[in-house]
Amino acid sequence: MELTLDGDVVRAGYEARERFYDSRGYGKVRNGDIDLSPVEAAHLLYRGDIESIDGMDFRAFLGSAAVSEVDFAVYKDLRDRGFYLTPAREGWVDDAAGADFVVYPRGKGPWDNEVAYRVRVIGERDTVDATALGGCVLAVVDEESEVTYLDTDRREVSGTSDAAVPATAGELLGERVVCWEPPAELYDQAFYGQQLGDDGAVQLSLVEAAYLAQEGLLTVDGGADAVVGRGREVEGDRFDRRLAVYTALRASGVAPKTGFKFGADFRTYADVESAENLGHSELLVRVLPADHRFEPRDLALDVRLAHGVRKTMVFALTADGGDGSGDSGNGNDLEWIAVERLTP
Amino acid sequence: MELTLDGDVVRAGYEARERFYDSRGYGKVRNGDIDLSPVEAAHLLYRGDIESIDGMDFRAFLGSAAVSEVDFAVYKDLRDRGFYLTPAREGWVDDAAGADFVVYPRGKGPWDNEVAYRVRVIGERDTVDATALGGCVLAVVDEESEVTYLDTDRREVSGTSDAAVPATAGELLGERVVCWEPPAELYDQAFYGQQLGDDGAVQLSLVEAAYLAQEGLLTVDGGADAVVGRGREVEGDRFDRRLAVYTALRASGVAPKTGFKFGADFRTYADVESAENLGHSELLVRVLPADHRFEPRDLALDVRLAHGVRKTMVFALTADGGDGSGDSGNGNDLEWIAVERLTP
Numbered sequence: 086m087e088l089t090l091d092g093d094v095v096r097a098g099y100e101a102r103e104r105f106y107d108s109r110g111y112g113k114v115r116n117g118d119i120d121l122s123p124v125e126a127a128h129l130l131y132r133g134d135i136e137s138i139d140g141m142d143f144r145a146f147l148g149s150a151a152v153s154e155v156d157f158a159v160y161k162d163l164r165d166r167g168f169y170l171t172p173a174r175e176g177w178v179d180d181a182a183g184a185d186f187v188v189y190p191r192g193k194g195p196w197d198n199e200v201a202y203r204v205r206v207i208g209e210r211d212t213v214d215a216t217a218l219g220g221c222v223l224a225v226v227d228e229e230s231e232v233t234y235l236d237t238d239r240r241e242v243s244g245t246s247d248a249a250v251p252a253t254a255g256e257l258l259g260e261r262v263v264c265w266e267p268p269a270e271l272y273d274q275a276f277y278g279q280q281l282g283d284d285g286a287v288q289l290s291l292v293e294a295a296y297l298a299q300e301g302l303l304t305v306d307g308g309a310d311a312v313v314g315r316g317r318e319v320e321g322d323r324f325d326r327r328l329a330v331y332t333a334l335r336a337s338g339v340a341p342k343t344g345f346k347f348g349a350d351f352r353t354y355a356d357v358e359s360a361e362n363l364g365h366s367e368l369l370v371r372v373l374p375a376d377h378r379f380e381p382r383d384l385a386l387d388v389r390l391a392h393g394v395r396k397t398m399v400f401a402l403t404a405d406g407g408d409g410s411g412d413s414g415n416g417n418d419l420e421w422i423a424v425e426r427l428t429p
Numbered sequence: 430m431e432l433t434l435d436g437d438v439v440r441a442g443y444e445a446r447e448r449f450y451d452s453r454g455y456g457k458v459r460n461g462d463i464d465l466s467p468v469e470a471a472h473l474l475y476r477g478d479i480e481s482i483d484g485m486d487f488r489a490f491l492g493s494a495a496v497s498e499v500d501f502a503v504y505k506d507l508r509d510r511g512f513y514l515t516p517a518r519e520g521w522v523d524d525a526a527g528a529d530f531v532v533y534p535r536g537k538g539p540w541d542n543e544v545a546y547r548v549r550v551i552g553e554r555d556t557v558d559a560t561a562l563g564g565c566v567l568a569v570v571d572e573e574s575e576v577t578y579l580d581t582d583r584r585e586v587s588g589t590s591d592a593a594v595p596a597t598a599g600e601l602l603g604e605r606v607v608c609w610e611p612p613a614e615l616y617d618q619a620f621y622g623q624q625l626g627d628d629g630a631v632q633l634s635l636v637e638a639a640y641l642a643q644e645g646l647l648t649v650d651g652g653a654d655a656v657v658g659r660g661r662e663v664e665g666d667r668f669d670r671r672l673a674v675y676t677a678l679r680a681s682g683v684a685p686k687t688g689f690k691f692g693a694d695f696r697t698y699a700d701v702e703s704a705e706n707l708g709h710s711e712l713l714v715r716v717l718p719a720d721h722r723f724e725p726r727d728l729a730l731d732v733r734l735a736h737g738v739r740k741t742m743v744f745a746l747t748a749d750g751g752d753g754s755g756d757s758g759n760g761n762d763l764e765w766i767a768v769e770r771l772t773p
Contacts, residue, residue: 227689345571348730386692
């Protein structure tokens, strides 16, 4: 079969429609005939189902400007995995925005009105807006043309870690606050800080101390402002973003602790009853300004690490860039995006 | 016991020398008496072995400018782990440069002339020069005052992956080169590229293709320059650095493949006999300009991930920043620094 490229569509007739759409889910029906996108036509060429397009064989067509190699790599990979899928073009699928392919559940096709994944294709060297994530699967084509799938999802964070803590006093020492005689609940039940030794003293991180001081649970020379000021000195704007996220996590009943060993801002415990019986931490949280653009490689690194330690990677996007204007911390201006590896 | 701070040294007499140096390895002997560094004196205060320094108790002394909380956290942690250690001051230890503490093997002390670790202390928010790594243990104190130890070591890379490959032709397509009819050795024995399908075609990454073209093993329109040019278009200077490292790895008998899934530049196979029987890849390589400054958190992330997948993280520093001046690639201007987690 020899077909013709018309703009960005390969036109084919009734016979092609029967062979390619009706039985295998390629293309878009138009007036009883079929339109194929170039990537679909390339796949049919690759399989030998059609011989040429405008005289071009697979090799020539893939080398032409009509087909993106990156799209082809993902299209082929998903077909190899047994899926039918449709290019997310306006008029071809519902809600085309933000996706490159709409993938149907295995055994289903474009005629079934069920969607398994909305896939967005990027090359390893492209960047992707943080706000574009959520509700789609990123298919990242690496330099060797292998595809890594990352499922992205907007989500809520919640837990039952909400032990009450009596107020206490602390002393700001460099980049930490030491509570020399804290109530036992501070560390034992609510899991703030670390024990300095055996005598009960607890050292708080600056973000923990700033939160407790803002909540009226910690008195320190200069008040919360002194702690926040020290935080900004050593971390800049990032401190405000981290404090906003820390506050939102605590407000959601989740106990955040440093994620340093995992290269993250926080790890979180949803159901702390005591510091002695912590259980497993569920999330790794990385705090980012909402205008962040991800390098796919950094995403792959974070998500792979989280998977390896049986946690879920969550990116906390602070909408206002964490300007410390005072309304941060209510969590309303935060977005949580969970990203996990997916094997379709 | 009440001692006195004299500049940056706490002076003590013969009795203190017997109690603290002779039996427990604190301080530096001077004329039969003993000098203690402030961090050592703080630890003795913390333990209750001395009562005060210039009238200050532990709490006051730790809060004074004399003691770094970060140094104290590491000093205490190593003492808690059963080590004797000496501040790396000029005149106190041999080769003080580049270290903060010299740590003796367990059961040994400053009188034994044996060193287990040379430790460099940094806070989570400090950065560290890439060239300062190698031959020391980084002790990173995180915001919650927990200590993570990272052993850094200059090393060589070598292997036996050196299968010969007949020359072949390729076609530059976007960010890859496709060899439509390659010799079987290209992929099967030497493990270049990925198979495009079942018909034998192999797609090479730009860095693989540039290397093969420079070695005279790949002909492509425009030659090696066309491939390198495409690489620079999509990666900038980073492409030259990666090509220099790729070339040095191949020259060392190691087969590099993309490290994308691990967030690295390459993973490497030291002893490839065939693509079918690859075995485990040993190293993750991240390519960096030699003037790179590490954020400790990024280091922790890379090293933790590598550990989780049973690989060693190696940073390849390109001395000239990879300017593509033509002498890159002989490996002489590269430094390899392996970083691994350490539990002292």
